[in-house]
Amino acid sequence: MAPSYIGEFEQMVLLAVLQQGDEAYAIEVRKELERSAGRSVSRGALYRTFDRLEAKGYVDWELEAGNPVPERGGHPMRKFRVTEAGLEALRVSRSALLKLWRGLDTVLDGS
Amino acid sequence: MAPSYIGEFEQMVLLAVLQQGDEAYAIEVRKELERSAGRSVSRGALYRTFDRLEAKGYVDWELEAGNPVPERGGHPMRKFRVTEAGLEALRVSRSALLKLWRGLDTVLDGS
């Protein structure tokens, strides 16, 4: 019963993954979100969202290609990637928003 | 426990109200949504959302100023308006999205 709908947070996570390019580790994504969206995100919330995105086929990941042990607490980190389906979902969503924003710049730009 | 967060659908409804300007009746808003977002919206879903937006103080409304009886089935229709708080929420949300989209045009424009 996929509602072919993508939640706002899911959308932001997807975008943050793209922003991180080749370094899309959960933790980095989290930092990106706090930076761009200006709000804090608990780890649990983020992983939960990744699970759902994965279930929908919007992201996939691999287990830390080269260096299996980063710095402290060496641990296999997952590196995320947005799938083509994920990109498509983002496009749809963006297109709708752009349409709805059209002509409202005056009101929405202030502050 | 207001999560200071605005869902995607709520956001779209708010925008659609603005788009309708002085004619923001539920039904018109619904049409606008179907047009811009390209998806159908049941009446119940829309009213439910209006309730929540009102509870958050993002919209208010009045009962059909001049003509209490439109065309058929004369009935008091509610005319919605986005409040200042609603505008602010939209600005915050838009600003975050714009930041996250930055630099991704190449990937997101296609299709």
Place this chain on the structure above:
DNA sequence: AGATTGGAGTATACAATGTATTCCTCGCAT
């Protein structure tokens, strides 16, 4: 070596949001 610490990820639980179906009421047409 055993205990401790801290990072990465998982599980669980619950609140908020999204969405449809059903029901109610009011006028108008018949």
Place this chain on the structure above:
DNA sequence: ATGCGAGGAATACATTGTATACTCCAATCT
């Protein structure tokens, strides 16, 4: 008066958002 259509409200349930509370593992402390 009866039936139909339109606007709206209530109800109910699925999905999404979010936090807290673990589990694991390796490096460090002692």
